[in-house]
Amino acid sequence: MSQPEAVKLISAFGSPFGHRAEAALYVKGVPYELILEDLGSKSGLLLKHNPVHKFVPVLLHGDRAVAESIVIIEYIDDAFEGPPLLPADxxxxxxxxxxxxxxxxxxxxxxxxxxxxxxxxxxxxxxxxxxxxxxxxxxxxxxxxxxxxxxxxxxxxxxxxxxxxxxxxxxxxxxxxxxxxxxxxxxxxxxxxxxxxxxxxxxxxxxxxxxxxxxxxxxxxxxxxxxxxx
Ligand SMILES: N[C@@H](CCC(=O)N[C@@H](CS)C(=O)NCC(=O)O)C(=O)O
CATH class of the missing domain: 1.20.1050.10 (Glutathione S-transferase Yfyf (Class Pi); Chain A, domain 2)
Structure with a gap:
């Protein structure tokens, strides 16, 4: 069986938007690595994966990056098994x-x-x-x-x-x-x-x-x- 792709979350401590992505991962039961940014000195990783807004959160799933917290919640719901975050209809x-x-x-x-x-x-x-x-x-x-x-x-x-x-x-x-x-x-x-x-x-x-x-x-x-x- 192939290994599941690694899930990483670029966030910042105390960010309500970052919390959204973490909460979605927790509710779905998806293990992830949390990478905390210092927003006063943004990392190359953040700038590479969210060059448009340069904001946290950014979800990394394998080699794919997803930005914008609401988009991330919907992506998590679509990409992983677990309790649904959106209704079916x-x-x-x-x-x-x-x-x-x-x-x-x-x-x-x-x-x-x-x-x-x-x-x-x-x-x-x-x-x-x-x-x-x-x-x-x-x-x-x-x-x-x-x-x-x-x-x-x-x-x-x-x-x-x-x-x-x-x-x-x-x-x-x-x-x-x-x-x-x-x-x-x-x-x-x-x-x-x-x-x-x-x-x-x-x-x-x-x-x-x-x-x-x-x-x-x-x-x-x-x-x-x-x-x-x-
Ligand atoms: N619309 C974005 C907003 C994200 C956002 O505002 N993130 C803040 C942290 S709470 C940020 O990265 N700020 C960096 C900056 O203002 O340069 C989302 O929903 O993900």
């Missing part, structure tokens, strides 16, 4: 892709800015927008264990950054965007997600993330100011 697949895209294209920006923007009317507008988007996710999770139904799927993993990182951002930035009073179903889902038997094996600890993001807080606030207050 075309409409279910389209629906899961729609919500994963919603998280990346509509949700993430105001969510991020609601933490790192300096106080004032613009920040308040981003907090309002972030909460409107959280309400849409709250509507999706109501009555379900996971966005994928009874088991974790693409949308859960895409939203995994909300589950573990939101509490960290709230503590470091001193801003409350997602509370159990306003979003009870989403908060319960977040608890289920972070304590899931596969996911919890590859999640950075909350305390480590607080230390990491505290060290980046000033830089994030500067980036938010430079990009959106000029």
């Amino acid at each position: 075309p409409y279910g697949r389209a629906d899961a892709r729609f919500w994963a895209q919603f998280i990346d294209q509509k949700f993430s920006r105001p969510f991020w800015l609601s933490f790192w923007m300096e106080d004032g009317p613009r920040k308040e507008a981003f907090v309002k927008e972030a909460k409107e988007n959280l309400a849409l996710l709250e509507g999706q999770i109501k009555g379900r264990r996971f966005f994928g139904g009874d088991a974790i799927g693409l949308v859960d993993i895409a939203a995994g950054g909300v589950a573990r990182w939101v509490g960290v951002f709230q503590e470091v930035a001193g801003v409350r965007v997602m509370s159990g009073e306003e979003f009870p179903d989403l908060c319960q889902w977040a608890e289920r997600y972070v304590s899931h038997e596969s996911v919890n094996k590859c999640l950075p600890s909350r305390d480590e993330l607080v230390v990491l993001y505290s060290s980046w807080k000033a830089m994030y606030m500067q980036v938010a100011k430079a990009k959106f207050c000029s």
